[in-house]
Structure formats: structure tokens, C-alpha cells
Amino acid sequence: MSGAAGFGGGRLVRAGPLRVGPLGGELTSSLIGRVAGRYGMERGEVLAQWSLTGSPARHPGGGGVRADAEVVLNGAGRRVLAELCGVDSRVLARALPAYMVDGPAEDAVARGRWRAAQTVAGQAVFGCRSCAARRTGQAVSSVVYRPRWRRVCVRHGKWLLDADADPAWEHLELGGVSEVVPAQYRWAGVRRRAVRAGRDPDVVFDMAHAVVCRPAARPASPGSGR
Numbered sequence: 001m002s003g004a005a006g007f008g009g010g011r012l013v014r015a016g017p018l019r020v021g022p023l024g025g026e027l028t029s030s031l032i033g034r035v036a037g038r039y040g041m042e043r044g045e046v047l048a049q050w051s052l053t054g055s056p057a058r059h060p061g062g063g064g065v066r067a068d069a070e071v072v073l074n075g076a077g078r079r080v081l082a083e084l085c086g087v088d089s090r091v092l093a094r095a096l097p098a099y100m101v102d103g104p105a106e107d108a109v110a111r112g113r114w115r116a117a118q119t120v121a122g123q124a125v126f127g128c129r130s131c132a133a134r135r136t137g138q139a140v141s142s143v144v145y146r147p148r149w150r151r152v153c154v155r156h157g158k159w160l161l162d163a164d165a166d167p168a169w170e171h172l173e174l175g176g177v178s179e180v181v182p183a184q185y186r187w188a189g190v191r192r193r194a195v196r197a198g199r200d201p202d203v204v205f206d207m208a209h210a211v212v213c214r215p216a217a218r219p220a221s222p223g224s225g226r
Contacts, residue, residue: 019086022095023135023142027117027124028081029056029071030143031096035084037140046084050077054114059166067143067163068117068124072101077110097121097145117163121145125160126170128153141170149187149205152180 020035036046056069073081078099082089093099098120102113117124127142131153143163151160158171159180174180191201 021085021087021136022092023127023132023144024095025144025146026096026127027068027070027143027145028073028096028098029069030067030127031085031092032071032081034136034140034142035081039084047071049080049084050110050112052112052114056114057116057164063166066166067126070098070115070117070120070124071112072098072115072120074102074107074111076107077112080110117143117145123147124163125151126163128156128158128160128171130156130158147202147205149184149191152184154181154184157181 018038020031020038022031032046033043036043039046050071050073052071057066058064059066078089078092082092085092098115098117101120122145124143125146127144129139129141132142133139144160146160152158152174153160153171157174157178159174160171161169187205190204194201194204
């Protein structure tokens, strides 16, 4: 590994012997945040390694940066991240859905663009800290891409919450609603049948979600007896 990881306009971070492996489906910005933690630095200091355009999405009312604010890197920027992580770029490409969004174009300057995760690779949720501890040895916060029908961490019995909000918790415990786990398994079969029938599984799930969830919130119609 070379002595310097790269430079995009901020203070140069010296790449050390630390290895920070990606989590499957993780946001690039989430990995950068974990890199900062391992180096004992503020997230902004590590982000200064890239020349960034745009602004990260923030919570309304002057709130902080949303957890699902994503960073899309160019070729030079990806090399910087790979060196800081101490991980081969091919490993990052397999794990991070947004890693190759900008393609293989070459640029001498490490650059990045702020994007909303939803516009890059889909919905984002807070990752399971227990899974992160199992993978990295540390129960750290992370953000991963995950569709609605894969919100359950089956291993640890947790419902992973959306990262576009500002919740007090990152997950809900499912100990009292154990039927949710087999329901997630059954959805895989529904998805396959939808594809065979020429239907978009996303649309099918949204319709099912509306049928189950919206009547409870909808005011009772006159004469319904409710």
C-alpha cells in the first residue's frame, strides 16, 4: 500500500494498516463513515479526500444530514476509498451497489457527487448492528440498501427501519411478532410467481402493502359500522 491514499482538496489522510471491509449492500457513504471511525477521525475529515459536488440531503427544519445521503465516486475517488479501506477495489464493487454507478471513466482528481440513495440503488435502511459486529467485530451503525420485502434480519429477529427518517431507533425487535420472519420467506415465492406472470414485483408488493396497512389508517365510511 502506498503512503498516501489520495487527495481531493482537503487534508490528506495517510493510509495506514487498518482494514475496513464493506458490508453487503452498504451505502458508499456509510462505509466512509465507518472508515472515519476506525481512523479516529471526524467523518467530514475523511470526506475531504474527495472533491464533492452537490449537497447531502438533510432533515427538514435545519436538521442534520440524512443517513441515506449517498456519495457516488469517480474512478480516482474509488481508488482512494479502496486504499483507505485496505480492500481490493473488486471487493468494494461487489459489496457496494453505488460503487460503479459512474463507470470506469478515468480522472486524475478524486471526485464524488452527493445523491439521495433512493435515486442511486433503491431504498436504504439502517443495518443490523449485530450483523455488523459479526462481520467486523464492532457493533457499529451502518446503512444498507434493502427493499421493503427484505427488512427483517432473520438471524437476529429485527425489523430494520428506513434511513430517510430521523428515528429514535434503528430497528424494532420482533420477539412478539414471530410470524413476520416466515412471512418474509414466503414473499420470495410470491415474487417468483409475479415475475412469471409478467408483473413487476415492486408494484405487487406496494399493492399488498396498501391493502394491509392503509385500511387501518383510513377513516371509517358512513354506515360501515366501524
